[in-house]
Amino acid sequence: MKAYAGLGEQGVALDWLRGLLKGTLAPELLDVAFKTELDLNGPEAATRLMRDQLRRQPTLLALTRYFEAQAAGLAPAPALAGGGGEIAADAGETADSDKATEVTAIRDLLQLRTRNLARYTCRECGFRARLFYWQCPGCNRWETYAPRRSEALG
Numbered sequence: 001m002k003a004y005a006g007l008g009e010q011g012v013a014l015d016w017l018r019g020l021l022k023g024t025l026a027p028e029l030l031d032v033a034f035k036t037e038l039d040l041n042g043p044e045a046a047t048r049l050m051r052d053q054l055r056r057q058p059t060l061l062a063l064t065r066y067f068e069a070q071a072a073g074l075a076p077a078p079a080l081a082g083g084g085g086e087i088a089a090d091a092g093e094t095a096d097s098d099k100a101t102e103v104t105a106i107r108d109l110l111q112l113r114t115r116n117l118a119r120y121t122c123r124e125c126g127f128r129a130r131l132f133y134w135q136c137p138g139c140n141r142w143e144t145y146a147p148r149r150s151e152a153l154g
């Protein structure tokens with residue numbers, strides 16, 4: 001993605017990633033596609049991408065990214081934007097702020113619960129690591145990590 005960004009052709013890479021999501025899901029791929037969609041096309045497009053992904057393959061990871069996109073699309077809360085003193089006047093604004101509170105609460109909870117699910121696992125000693133290692137920090141053997149994460153419920 002960095003190489004494509006250097007060429008100014010992130011859109012091409014994003015199209016390619018979107019196509020890959022229709023096949024077997026690699027969690028890292030989902031993250032890259034999500035981040036690129038969000039950066040290039042904004043929260044609404046990222047929400048749509050994750051909604052499609054949830055229909056194809058409902059995972060906690062996709063659900064978390066879905067709510068992250070929704071939260072990114074929210075208008076800033078009046079207290080943050082106005083520096084205090086502004087109070088939501090009509091019912092519409094109150095409903096918006098209720099929804100914002102719900103969306104951010106769900107996002108925060110999902111992030112908290114899924115943060116520790118993504119792990120690389122050493123097939124020799126079972127050491128589970130957040131980062132990919134060529135040499136296992138647990139048993140010092142080389143190339144014992146599968147290149148794909150496991151998203152196990154822990």
Ligand SMILES: [Zn+2]
Pocket residue numbers: 122123124125126127136137138139140141144
């Ligand atoms: Zn090991």
